[in-house]
Amino acid sequence: MLTYYRYLITVFRSWTTSIMTYLRSMSWREFKFAMRRKKYVVAEENSKLAKVLTTLDLTALGIGSTLGVGVYVLAGEVSKKYAGPAVILSFLIAAIASVFSGLCYAEFGARVPKAGSAYVYSYVSVGEFIAFIIGWNLILEYVIGSASVVKGLFTYIDSLSDEVMSKWFREVMPMNVDVIAPYPDFFSLGVTVVFSIALAFGAKESSRVNNVFTVVNLLVVLFVIISGLFHVDASNWNLSKEEVMEGTNNSTEYGEGGFAPYGFNGIIKGAATCFYGFIGFDCIATAGEEAKTPQKSIPIAIVVSLLIIFLAYFGISTVLTMILPYYAQDEKAPLPHMYEAVDWEWAQYLVTAGAVCGLFSSLLGAMFPLPRVIYAMSSDGLLFEFLGRIHPRFKTPFYGTLIAGTFTGVLSCIFELSQLFTMMSLGTLLAYSMVAGCVLILRFDNNNNDLEANFTYVDMLKQMFRPGKKTATNLTAKLVAMEVVLYVCTCFGFAAILSQCNLSEDGALPIVGVAVFGSMALALVISISLQPRSETKLPFMVPLVPWLPALSIAINTYLMTMLEALTWAQCGVWLLIGLTIYFAYGLWHSAENSQSVDDNQRKVSVKQ
The missing domain is CATH 1.20.1740.10 (Amino acid/polyamine transporter I)
Known part of the structure; x- marks a missing residue:
């Protein structure tokens, strides 16, 4: 048994050394691009699977x-x-x-x-x-x-x-x-x-x-x-x-x-x-x-x-x-x-x-x-x-x-x-x-090939509170993506207080926390609703965007916060195994890694 554990430790050290060597060979820009690269999906492409289901x-x-x-x-x-x-x-x-x-x-x-x-x-x-x-x-x-x-x-x-x-x-x-x-x-x-x-x-x-x-x-x-x-x-x-x-x-x-x-x-x-x-x-x-x-x-x-x-x-x-x-x-x-x-x-x-x-x-x-x-x-x-x-x-x-x-x-x-x-x-x-968040991001994505690379966080703040853009651009798309991430975080804070505290018995602090997180979440959804939307037309589209997907995220995060700590720990172990596989194998065997495309030109192509 001791020999077996030593073998596992040796394999883990070898993987870790390979991962660190690979990451050191990459610049920060390349690493960030590798983590954020997106998949091209073309609806008409031939599938190897049989199309037989009605x-x-x-x-x-x-x-x-x-x-x-x-x-x-x-x-x-x-x-x-x-x-x-x-x-x-x-x-x-x-x-x-x-x-x-x-x-x-x-x-x-x-x-x-x-x-x-x-x-x-x-x-x-x-x-x-x-x-x-x-x-x-x-x-x-x-x-x-x-x-x-x-x-x-x-x-x-x-x-x-x-x-x-x-x-x-x-x-x-x-x-x-x-x-x-x-x-x-x-x-x-x-x-x-x-x-x-x-x-x-x-x-x-x-x-x-x-x-x-x-x-x-x-x-x-x-x-x-x-x-x-x-x-x-x-x-x-x-x-x-x-x-x-x-x-x-x-x-x-x-x-x-x-x-x-x-x-x-x-x-x-x-x-x-x-x-x-x-x-x-x-x-x-x-x-x-x-x-x-x-x-x-x-x-x-x-x-x-x-x-x-x-x-x-x-x-x-x-x-x-x-x-x-x-x-x-x-x-x-x-x-x-x-x-x-x-x-x-x-x-x-x-x-x-x-x-x-x-x-x-x-x-x-x-x-x-x-x-x-x-x-x-x-x-x-x-x-x-x-x-x-x-x-x-x-x-x-x-x-x-x-x-x-x-x-x-x-x-x-x-x-x-x-x-x-x-x-x-x-x-x-x-x-x-995650799917509800993706709906929000893609509904406000920029599909006009407008690069608009030179914008600052000040420009994003202005667009957030006083929207001036009438069509979706890279600025508005990035703003919505950041707002969606912030919204998920505020939902977790709101739900954690609501599920773990008794508002009628635990004093004023939980009530203040609920009010703060709730107000932030509402403000973010309102800001998202004011941004220009993608012009892509689909056979089916979720109604009442961004309100319905936002409500779905809020309900799901509330249910997640009601789960036991042991459940989160068990999923954490599973996630650690997955991350080891990703950094040891998936990061450089990715099909998207083989495509030499500039970061500014990697836009999702979804042909209807």
Whole structure:
């Protein structure tokens, strides 16, 4: 073991020496250019991936990847612990936040119909270094998301079989290590490998299987909503505190009764939890390079899938909380518990079939975008070349799909579900915020070939408070980019105070901080709205720019600040590994590095 650690230290020192030697050979101007170089994207260029996905395929992919086991669990958990019957408002808030992010993704899907999702979007608009960070976080999101889904599938099937698999694994192959699972889960490993092989054989074939699973899942959800209407009792939405105390044996843990027993804070906490039930629609944008008509299909698929997902969550949560009081919900299996309470035990088997199909479609939806992001990054030279090789027959990133699937399977095999879930949300919210910021930057970008190189910060301050430019120039584009960065920083300050402090009890200082950061954020958005805009016309454009993307950033940063410090630390370790790869390999293997273009002439070329 000591020899192994010495080998790792030697490799790390060698990488570090190579990185420092390379960086010393560059001037500061060259290094700054390398970190900020942007990607040229031409919509008409030939793709190595097969363009086989229709609008229906993309919509089913978005629904399948998002509407998984959460629809069978989330409503019961949130209503019992956080929001009560007001869980429908929690889902509404989460849906609005998701729609804001979804509209930003839809615009970029119309603007940049390439595989890679937020990674490519940020590469096009912000630069290579930030794009690598976003892409690296997306890999983490999809790996952990896939491992979590397949682990949930194992847990669900194992519970139905009276824990036969887990008992056998625990007895035959125990692992007595604190940081990993108590036994290896070879079921999850096997399922993940099988699914990765299926995905490697072709996007169209895997989308057909996903369509079947998604249809079954939606039919079961529809059955639950319609059948539940025969047993609803509206009085469960207005229970008095005395009724709650009587139903819970005088327990004080279930709020004050009524429609929102835990108050407004409970609704917001519930919305933060419900938000994760909408994670997954971004896989639609990731599959853009394989869509037949991406400019039209991606916006439609995102909006329609999010609408259907919200209606499903809204209907399920309404039926659940009207049939049973919120405090009587089963957190782990609310729907079977509901049917048991109304003496429809036969319906439990139908719900179980829908849950299994939902898990299968979620697994396909979670695993589908992972090799596409790896393919995009390796094609750009930021990850190792062999990961992006396209199979000549199947037209998929064959090796990247198999390697990513195997890595995901190993994680699901040796870690528990709770250990896998902690890091997924941060990468997702960071990607959503990045895409919204990119929308703002590109909407105010200079596409008039006006170099206007000689301007000062004084000129920028004048333009900020007294806009004199009527058309977008380099000055206005740089000003908006700086304002977007400042806006994100102020949102983090505002959200950190709001989420970590109690404004009614912690004195005047937090209130002053909220007022200062809030005023700064509002002033920055107003200034951005006054700047001249790009004249580029797109098939789909986010409405109410800059207000809607700015609101999306604010909501996402607030949800990020509510995550635990351990989650940030874990993502920090992952980021450190990624930065080592970037500086040791990606920085000088970048495809953009091979193009000898002057810094002032490197403008993003997005041909419609």
